[in-house]
Amino acid sequence: MPKPLPLLDPVDTATSCCAPLADAPLSGDDAQQLAIRLKALADPARLRLISLLLSSEGQQACTCELTEPLGLSQPTVSHHLKKLAAAGLVTAQRRGVWTFYRVVPDALSALALVLGTPARA
Numbered sequence: 001m002p003k004p005l006p007l008l009d010p011v012d013t014a015t016s017c018c019a020p021l022a023d024a025p026l027s028g029d030d031a032q033q034l035a036i037r038l039k040a041l042a043d044p045a046r047l048r049l050i051s052l053l054l055s056s057e058g059q060q061a062c063t064c065e066l067t068e069p070l071g072l073s074q075p076t077v078s079h080h081l082k083k084l085a086a087a088g089l090v091t092a093q094r095r096g097v098w099t100f101y102r103v104v105p106d107a108l109s110a111l112a113l114v115l116g117t118p119a120r121a
Contacts, residue, residue, distance in 0.1 A: 020116055037111060040087035045070060046080050053090065053103045060102040 017037075018030035026034065041047060052069055053061055066077050081101050084090040089108070090101045 017110065018114055020114055022116075034111075034114060037087045037089060037107070040083050040089055041111075043080065043083075045072060045076075046084055049077070049080055049084065049101075050089070050103055050108075053101060058102075060100050062098045062100050064098065066101075 017033035018026055041050070048070060049066060052066055053059060056065070063074060063077055063081065066081075067074050070077060072080075078099075081090060081092070081099075085092055085101070088104060090103055093100050093102070
């Protein structure tokens with residue numbers, strides 16, 4: 001029997017992991033937290049999932065609604081959504097047999113702030 005994969009602790013999305021990159025060098029811990037989020041986004045299917053969720057009615061969708069637009073199987077879409085959830089970029093809500101996902105707006109805003117560059121004088 002294969003060894004089960006370890007579960008990842010979700011990343012806290014309430015606040016930005018760190019100051020904007022242009023303000024100060026990243027600490028090792030801050031770099032680790034930022035890398036988790038960026039790695040989760042560094043996949044075309046996951047970027048499309050974020051886009052699909054943001055453009056869906058109520059900015060949420062069930063896994064079953066995301067398989068056809070992506071052209072991927074339900075287990076593959078669920079895998080990608082779990083990676084995004086582990087990185088703190090989406091939340092999941094169970095409704096009966098269905099799971100609905102929603103983007104965490106604060107998480108995307110925090111990433112934008114960290115990656116933003118200061119205006120040139």
